[in-house]
Amino acid sequence: MSKKILVTGGTGYIGSHTVVELHDAGFEVVVVDDLSNSSVDVLDKIEEISGKKPAFEQFNLADAAKTDDFFKRNQDIAAIIHFAASKAVGESVQQPLHYYRNNLVSLMNILDCQRKYNVANLVFSSSCTVYGQPDQLPVTENTPRKDAESPYGNTKRVNEDILHDSVNAYPELKTIALRYFNPIGAHPSALIGELPLGVPQNLVPFITQTAAGVREQLSVFGDDYDTPDGSAIRDYINVVDLAKAHVVAITRLLENKNKTGYEVFNLGTGNGYSVLQIVNGFEKATGVKLNYKIVPRRAGDIEKIWADTTYANEELGWKAEKGLEETLLSAWNWEKRLRNIQ
Ligand code: WQD
Numbered sequence: 332m333s334k335k336i337l338v339t340g341g342t343g344y345i346g347s348h349t350v351v352e353l354h355d356a357g358f359e360v361v362v363v364d365d366l367s368n369s370s371v372d373v374l375d376k377i378e379e380i381s382g383k384k385p386a387f388e389q390f391n392l393a394d395a396a397k398t399d400d401f402f403k404r405n406q407d408i409a410a411i412i413h414f415a416a417s418k419a420v421g422e423s424v425q426q427p428l429h430y431y432r433n434n435l436v437s438l439m440n441i442l443d444c445q446r447k448y449n450v451a452n453l454v455f456s457s458s459c460t461v462y463g464q465p466d467q468l469p470v471t472e473n474t475p476r477k478d479a480e481s482p483y484g485n486t487k488r489v490n491e492d493i494l495h496d497s498v499n500a501y502p503e504l505k506t507i508a509l510r511y512f513n514p515i516g517a518h519p520s521a522l523i524g525e526l527p528l529g530v531p532q533n534l535v536p537f538i539t540q541t542a543a544g545v546r547e548q549l550s551v552f553g554d555d556y557d558t559p560d561g562s563a564i565r566d567y568i569n570v571v572d573l574a575k576a577h578v579v580a581i582t583r584l585l586e587n588k589n590k591t592g593y594e595v596f597n598l599g600t601g602n603g604y605s606v607l608q609i610v611n612g613f614e615k616a617t618g619v620k621l622n623y624k625i626v627p628r629r630a631g632d633i634e635k636i637w638a639d640t641t642y643a644n645e646e647l648g649w650k651a652e653k654g655l656e657e658t659l660l661s662a663w664n665w666e667k668r669l670r671n672i673q
Pocket residue numbers: 418420458459460512513514532533534535537549550551552553563564565606629632
């Protein structure tokens with residue numbers, strides 16, 4: 332049986348870490364990426380870490396003709412992991428049509444090709460953002476989804492609906508949606524990590540760039556939430572733990588262990604940490620004092636969310652292993668290598 336896996340968005344943050352884990356698990360990988368938010372150099376780093384360089388093609392999956400041509404030339408694909416998407420929450424508010432076109436059309440082109448070229452298995456990159464601000468915590472996979480706070484979040488929700496409706500109509504498809512909580516950290520080698528273009532939107536890259544002197548000061552968005560220290564709470568998960576979950580999900584589909592054609596799993600740690608706890612955890616793990624100030628809340632932010640991981644732990648046999656300080660240190664080691672800081 333072919334062990335060739337298509338990883339779309341494979342030069343991105345979570346995609347590149349997943350390619351490393353797929354290689355380590357003995358899979359052959361082909362990456363498709365349009366390089367709109369990542370660098371092709373990541374492929375060399377993947378080779379340096381795993382000893383193998385994935386095959387690579389550069390194009391945007393919203394282009395139906397190019398996507399079909401790719402699948403026509405690669406008819407030995409056993410499964411797909413679909414990361415490729417625009418993912419900046421704030422940018423999506425400014426450019427909704429770009430987000431809906433890129434994120435929704437890409438998935439539909441892939442599903443068309445799966446049916447045409449008999450590729451049954453798909454793992455989809457979803458997000459806890461589909462829960463909005465939950466009424467009850469922790470969230471399970473059965474927690475009702477809520478209206479998204481952004482076009483980005485809505486594309487994740489609509490893509491889940493596209494998968495659900497597609498497998499009902501086309502029973503040959505077998506899909507798993509993985510709802511990530513907040514991915515952070517970097518590979519222990521510090522050769523790959525989060526590489527935001529421009530000013531980081533996410534907390535941890537902003538922290539590491541502040542520690543590296545690239546940013547003057549971290550702004551903590553709000554300390555008037557209904558939480559122990561007033562700052563917002565999230566479930567931060569190590570990106571390597573997250574990558575390993577994708578290998579488990581792909582294997583589940585390849586071995587026909589899925590119970591339905593559309594399964595959903597929360598990928599979190601089950602622990603919620605506040606922004607100030609992350610700041611303090613970073614300072615403790617690295618010995619670097621952070622320059623930060625409290626500013627008003629950021630529009631669109633929810634107050635608190637963390638995962639109930641029981642279903643993923645029991646059904647997938649997967650659990651996040653790495654602790655917060657180890658993870659924050661890995662992010663710092665990655666930033667230091669990137670900036671040539673000793
Ligand atoms: C985390 C916390 C901020 C920056 C989003 C998407 C999610 C996923 C991850 C793509 C919040 C606070 C942040 C800063 C701060 N994206 N913060 N100062 O918003 O939980 O999730 O990114 O896959 O789908 O929804 O992540 O890292 O932006 O924010 O105080 O400079 O850190 O207010 O409380 P978020 P985040």
